[in-house]
Amino acid sequence: MEIKKGQITRIFNGEIITPDKNLGIGTVLISEGKIIGVEPGNYKVADSVDYDAKGGFIAPGFIDLHTHGAGGSDFMDCTEEDCLAIAREHLKHGTTLLYPTTLASDNQELLRFLDVYDRVKGQHAGAAFGGLHLEGPYFAYAFRGAQDPRYLRNPAPEEYMEILDKSQDIVRWSIAPELPGALEFGDLLRGKGILPSIAHTDAIYEDVVEAVRHGFTHITHFYSCMNGITRRNAYRYAGCIEAGYLLDEVTIELIADGIHVPAPLMKLAVKNKGAEKIALVTDSMRGAGMPEGKSILGSREKGQEIIIEGGVAKMPDRQSFAGSVATADRLVRNMYQLGERSIEEAVCMMSLTPATIMGIQEQKGKIAKGYDADIVVFNADIQIQQVFINGQQY
Template sequence: MSLKIEHAHLVLPYQVLQDAWLISREGKITAYGCGVSPQQTFSTVVDAKGQYLTPGFVDLHVHGGAGADFRDGEEAAFVRAMQAHLAGGTTTMLATVSSTTLEGTLESLRIYEAMRQREAQLPPLPRLAGVHLEGPYFSQKERGAQDETIIRLPDAAEYERILEQAPCLRRWSIACELPGALELGERLHKQGIMASVGHSDATTAQVYEAFGRGFHSVTHLYSGCSVLHRNGPHREGGVVEAAFLIDEMDVEVIADGVHLPPDFLRLIYKIKGPEHIALITDSIRAGAADVPEGTVVYDDKEGRRPICIKGGVAVMPDGKNFAGSIATTSRLVRTMVQRAGVELTAAVRMAALTPARMLGMDAEIGSIAVGKRADLLLLDSGLQVQGVIRDGKQVIDNRLN
């Protein structure tokens, strides 16, 4: 199987090649360049007609989409959500499971493992790189939209059972200040699983200690994160300040344009730079779909905990907390470029190369380079997805519509 794409604006990590071409064979990029493309026989030839050709985007934090959630306990739910996000530009993802019971967590992990065994028999989907557990070991104060009845303290017997049954686990978001959290962070680090500070009321000093114990990222910066603790007239930094002060700390950012205003996005970008920012959707079951304003969805398939879609984002009924986003990864890139004023090359790095590096997969995906997988996107001048290539095969072509 061979593919040639020609007449594209090729988005590399630090430059955009004009009138460029790219060739892939057997799912991997074999060559690219500018000007006249090689005149050989290819299985598929795509004329990009001046559109941007970027690497496929990598989402470390996505709960679902198109009416499905990864906690639903059904393969069909996984497939439906993943198809919706593929159309939005995600070619690799971590299926994220929010705080639930031990049994619910184990069931989601079981469905994931079963899907991995049948991947070749499924329709075109984003690459499932593993599972991200968001919770349940969180601060009640910073729980946000997480279910307060489910949140609990780290329990060694419980998490050891999860680790025994979850070779797919790649990332776990935890409030690092909780009793037993640092020991869990060390346990995860030794097993090659990313520990991330999430929904945490920690002080800067506590985050510094956690960084030394294996917590090398912060989950959705500013959301569910302590800022500026006050004790009488005295002040002490929180999670946000620690994330800024620790140069090597990676941060997730929900760049949907609602969770954080453009000024905050610019501030994070100025301090952390694209090498330490991973754009994430944090998309819920209403995500990656055309959801009318005012639609009410539910946190689980049993119809518990209503969530309202208002102003292009998911909001709790009391209006005090966001409840995740409805974004796609391409929307994140548009927000960073069109509203935060970031260069396209940097925005694409934050949506592809940085999260790929955090996953330890940057030798395989995350940028356009010879030898990497041909997971690619065609974006128009407004950065809307017009085509998706997965492993060198065009699986979505919106230009025909």
């Protein structure tokens, strides 16, 4: 339905979820893309456009900090239509804002994607794009996971400066901080307002402490592709996982699909870090929202063949995972049901916490007056009923 300028949209008859509590049945008022009021009960406004939440939940739109694709498409396919297909698929599952994520690749492919993103970043077909997350290629070989080993290398200024000069849309870069030149790279990124994130790393606790001094305050897909307690020359060392728990200034993200991170580890993470330091991420590849079977990780042209079975993507030898096929609603459901957290905490980890990590917590991640009207309505089983982006109903 087309909304006239100045007209008020009213979402009513739903339990309003905020980061710290359930406000109970109430009404959210929207005008010109912003939330202009949050009222108890069935608050009526003359000539409003109404949406009945039918006793479900009214929550902030989900924010996915880390996704490679969905709906049969990958961002590394480097076409505008593939980008739009991913945005549409994630929208169905309650994501209102996502951060397109790359894989380790050759520079030609990466630079081609940067051009495509520049053309499509303002799209309104699905979940909005928040900026680019580059994952790699500066990773530890031993912790490469499903990253293609052909493309792994150490940070080189002449290479990453070309990439940074090419695009103003990069907001996060995942790197192994123990690699030669990585700390200097972290300083450079922080100076440009880009978040350096620890990933695919052989770092031990002491390495992470030093990395934090150089701006690495976030850990990518916590538990995956990093070490815990390890031994070197007979001595035992705390690893990246322990550092993530011990360092209060560090935030983490969890692929809460129940497979990458099973229920006991979800519980352990929230018990130690709290919902305000954990973002749920899909880390989804093209198989999200698609039938199980053979698929491709990365671009159709240069990607690796993988198989999707049992609700997760795997390498052909089935010895390691190859990204998830999760969607945001599944993550919230799992944290609520398997992780045994409150619905408020589960929603916070999919909205306000990721917004805070990316520095947009004053505009997104809350149901509150003055915030962007990015809202999701779902039922008791956390099945998405309706999505609003900037007040526009989808």
